[in-house]
Amino acid sequence: MAACQFRRAIAAQVSRVLDRPEDQLIKSISAVPVYKKQPSADFQLFVSSVIERGQDYPRPDTQAETQKLADKLRPDAVVSEISTGAGTVNFKINRELLAKEVVQQVSNDGPEYGFKSELFSGLAKGKTLVEFSSPNVAKRFHVGHLRSTIIGLLGVGFQCFGHEEKLRANPLQHLFQVYVQVNKASDEDENIQKAAHEFMRKLEAGDMEALGIWQRFRDFSIEEYIRIYERLGVHFDEFSGESFYREKFQDVLKLLKDNGLLQTSVKGTGVVDLSEKGDLSSIATLVRSDGTSLYITRDLAAAIDRKTKYDFDTMIYVTDKSQETHFRHLFHVLQLMGFDWAEGCQHVPFGLVKGMKTRKGDVVFLEDVLDEARSRMLHNMSAAKTTKELEDPDDTAEKVGLAALIVQDFKGPLLSDYQFNWDQALQNRGDTGVFLQYSHSRLCSLDQMSGSGVLKSLNPACLLEPQAICILQHLLRYDEVIKKSSEDLQPKHIVNYLLVLSHLAAVAHKTLPVKGSAPEVAEARLHLFRTACSVLGNGMRLLGITPVSKM
Numbered sequence: 001m002a003a004c005q006f007r008r009a010i011a012a013q014v015s016r017v018l019d020r021p022e023d024q025l026i027k028s029i030s031a032v033p034v035y036k037k038q039p040s041a042d043f044q045l046f047v048s049s050v051i052e053r054g055q056d057y058p059r060p061d062t063q064a065e066t067q068k069l070a071d072k073l074r075p076d077a078v079v080s081e082i083s084t085g086a087g088t089v090n091f092k093i094n095r096e097l098l099a100k101e102v103v104q105q106v107s108n109d110g111p112e113y114g115f116k117s118e119l120f121s122g123l124a125k126g127k128t129l130v131e132f133s134s135p136n137v138a139k140r141f142h143v144g145h146l147r148s149t150i151i152g153l154l155g156v157g158f159q160c161f162g163h164e165e166k167l168r169a170n171p172l173q174h175l176f177q178v179y180v181q182v183n184k185a186s187d188e189d190e191n192i193q194k195a196a197h198e199f200m201r202k203l204e205a206g207d208m209e210a211l212g213i214w215q216r217f218r219d220f221s222i223e224e225y226i227r228i229y230e231r232l233g234v235h236f237d238e239f240s241g242e243s244f245y246r247e248k249f250q251d252v253l254k255l256l257k258d259n260g261l262l263q264t265s266v267k268g269t270g271v272v273d274l275s276e277k278g279d280l281s282s283i284a285t286l287v288r289s290d291g292t293s294l295y296i297t298r299d300l301a302a303a304i305d306r307k308t309k310y311d312f313d314t315m316i317y318v319t320d321k322s323q324e325t326h327f328r329h330l331f332h333v334l335q336l337m338g339f340d341w342a343e344g345c346q347h348v349p350f351g352l353v354k355g356m357k358t359r360k361g362d363v364v365f366l367e368d369v370l371d372e373a374r375s376r377m378l379h380n381m382s383a384a385k386t387t388k389e390l391e392d393p394d395d396t397a398e399k400v401g402l403a404a405l406i407v408q409d410f411k412g413p414l415l416s417d418y419q420f421n422w423d424q425a426l427q428n429r430g431d432t433g434v435f436l437q438y439s440h441s442r443l444c445s446l447d448q449m450s451g452s453g454v455l456k457s458l459n460p461a462c463l464l465e466p467q468a469i470c471i472l473q474h475l476l477r478y479d480e481v482i483k484k485s486s487e488d489l490q491p492k493h494i495v496n497y498l499l500v501l502s503h504l505a506a507v508a509h510k511t512l513p514v515k516g517s518a519p520e521v522a523e524a525r526l527h528l529f530r531t532a533c534s535v536l537g538n539g540m541r542l543l544g545i546t547p548v549s550k551m
Contacts, residue, residue, distance in 0.1 A: 002101040003476045004118050009078040010091050017072045031476040041090030042473055048087050062087045099460035102472045106531045111538050117479035126313030155199035155213050157182030171220040200292045233544055248301040249293040274332050284329035299330050314344045321349035348489050351417035373401030388550045396548050403433030403545045410491040431499045437548050439502035443533035444549040450526055462524035467508040471532055498539045505532045
């Protein structure tokens with residue numbers, strides 16, 4: 001691809017000077033981010049990471065080494081200028097070659113643009129399992145399911161407060177009402193808590209009545225989850241929550257006992273000592289005093305079963321940050337049990353959404369939030385003078401509203417809590433999902449108004465304006481951004497990259513008109529905007545956003 005071609009050309013020249021293999025230099029060469037004050041370099045070589053140093057101190061003068069290296073390099077057919085920065089050698093790519101290669105590569109690679117980069121060549125390949133959302137049986141999707149998991153089991157509650165007619169009429173709404181009632185009652189009556197523990201004990205013992213109640217709730221729950229996940233564009237081949245492993249936790253306890261790891265605390269609970277000194281100063285509790293399992297017990301069974309079934313190389317758990325201790329204990333116990341593959345298990349924590357309310361009230365469920373986003377977008381679209389006539393306004397509003405929620409959630413560090421604001425999230429200007437959708441639809445409209453057919457050959461000499469070069473240079477960084485997100489599992493890198501791309505495209509749209517330009521210039525600019533639209537759409541899909549072509 002274009003960025004790889006340029007990196008390879010730079011690496012080849014540096015390789016000859018330093019007598020180092022090209023492959024060792026590639027990852028020290030990075031495309032320069034686009035800022036308001038555009039630098040002259042398209043790529044930078046970070047000298048401190050490529051100059052070999054001995055063990056003697058003080059360290060060599062990096063800037064002197066930088067200048068020494070730059071003096072030995074020469075412009076060629078690919079690199080038009082070479083200069084130095086703070087610890088970097090800067091390379092300016094031949095502008096016409098830049099335009100030609102980027103446009104052609106995006107067109108050739110389509111959805112795979114960025115993923116064919118040699119930056120990914122050294123990454124270990126394998127199978128990754130990702131566990132996320134994990135709503136519990138008989139609980140409606142809470143807004144936290146954008147970022148969280150809620151807890152509950154309604155066996156006792158339904159026996160006390162449930163009504164068959166209401167259950168058949170509106171299953172999960174009624175179950176939620178039952179949950180609220182039983183929660184309140186349990187605060188006042190400790191016998192309800194005892195009854196709930198007894199229900200769990202019967203469930204784990206295979207009691208047919210308890211199993212029947214649980215199965216009904218599970219079936220109702222999965223029906224709703226399938227429907228809500230469909231709105232999010234998520235599809236599953238298999239549903240197997242931690243409750244699926246309630247029968248297998250005994251196998252886990254046996255393994256722990258056989259390895260001498262399971263101990264009984266003074267409270268009668270089953271624990272595993274995690275302390276370095278073996279003094280029980282840090283423990284993981286796996287069994288209640290009544291013999292019933294806990295989440296960690298069933299998670300242990302689930303992890304072992306999934307390793308056997310899928311033979312994964314990596315398993316990632318995506319949950320809120322309040323569960324960090326739970327997963328630290330989970331991975332530690334797996335390692336104590338002798339499962340070396342536990343090193344490939346990772347918890348990706350995230351913060352909480354604050355201040356989210358809908359017009360219906362303070363109890364916020366994800367479905368209510370999706371409905372609210374769609375409703376507000378429909379209102380905004382109908383009020384906007386620029387809104388196009390749409391075949392299905394509800395569908396467009398759904399996709400744009402979901403984009404607003406996703407970008408609002410992903411544009412900052414996952415671990416950070418943030419204050420949600422409807423007005424800010426749904427703005428069609430600024431760093432929002434609505435702006436991404438607006439930018440994509442605007443680029444699609446430009447293409448459609450110009451015939452949206454097969455473009456003729458590109459004359460790269462027609463794309464030398466600063467606004468065009470900014471877009472092209474930004475597109476060079478796409479593979480680096482994808483790689484960074486894959487390394488630290490933070491979607492913010494992709495979100496912010498797409499927002500910058502949208503802003504650059506908006507500026508170019510105003511300053512590089514297609515209509516009224518000479519045919520060859522118009523054709524080149526259409527190539528540029530179609531290229532930007534393609535990468536923008538690809539990146540949005542990576543985030544779970546369905547791009548719209550008209551709004």
